[in-house]
Amino acid sequence: MSLSARRVLADTNIPVSAFIFPSSVPDQALQHILSFDRLVLTNWILEEFDRIIETKWPERIEAARTMIAALKYELAEPTAIELQISDPNGQPILEAAVTSAVDIIVTGDKRFFALELARPQIVTARQFLSSLT
Numbered sequence: 001m002s003l004s005a006r007r008v009l010a011d012t013n014i015p016v017s018a019f020i021f022p023s024s025v026p027d028q029a030l031q032h033i034l035s036f037d038r039l040v041l042t043n044w045i046l047e048e049f050d051r052i053i054e055t056k057w058p059e060r061i062e063a064a065r066t067m068i069a070a071l072k073y074e075l076a077e078p079t080a081i082e083l084q085i086s087d088p089n090g091q092p093i094l095e096a097a098v099t100s101a102v103d104i105i106v107t108g109d110k111r112f113f114a115l116e117l118a119r120p121q122i123v124t125a126r127q128f129l130s131s132l133t
Contacts, residue, residue, distance in 0.1 A: 008033045009040040009076065009097045011090075011107035012048045014125060019053065019064050029106055029125035032132065039073040040102050044092040076100035087111045104128065 010030060017026035033039050046068065053064040078095030085094050090111055097105050097120050104121045105112060112122045123131070 006037045006103040007040050007074065007101070008037045008104045008106060008128075009042075009093070009100075009102045009120070010045075011093055011105060011109055011112070012045045012052065013108045014106050015041075015045075015049055015068070015071075016052050017108075017125075019060075019067055020057065025129060026108075026125040029128045032129065033106070034072065037104075039071065040076050040097075040100065041071075041073045042076050042078065042092060042096040044078070044096070048089075076102070083115070085111055085115060 010033060014026045014030055017024055018030040021027060030039075049068065050061070050065065054061045057064075076096040076099075078092040079099040081095050081098050083094065083098065085091055087109065090109060093105070093107075094112070094115070096102075102120045104123060106123055106125055106128050108124060115122065
């Protein structure tokens with residue numbers, strides 16, 4: 001990882017999909033972020049990840065927690081901002097991304113795209129990977 005590596009916040013759906021569907025596009029995006037960029041997560045994302053896996057795949061919760069524990073990431077915390085997203089569950093993620101000045105948000109949540117922000121750039125996992133070529 002270079003000193004000028006981008007700071008990339010992965011929304012909850014990225015690590016969930018990466019865990020449940022190895023080698024999927026979200027998994028490939030997460031692996032690239034871990035190898036070449038700086039992964040940024042929040043406590044909200046970590047708690048939501050745990051809650052989703054425990055609810056939908058309770059038999060896999062320990063493996064999921066092991067995966068998260070092995071990740072190298074920067075923890076960003078939200079600070080209230082004026083900009084609002086239509087989904088209240090997305091607000092802490094948006095606030096953390098904006099106040100910690102991440103470069104990119106990788107998400108599958110369409111409500112983030114409606115914000116039309118210049119920075120952070122908001123992309124899907126597929127768009128993130130396509131931008132590398």
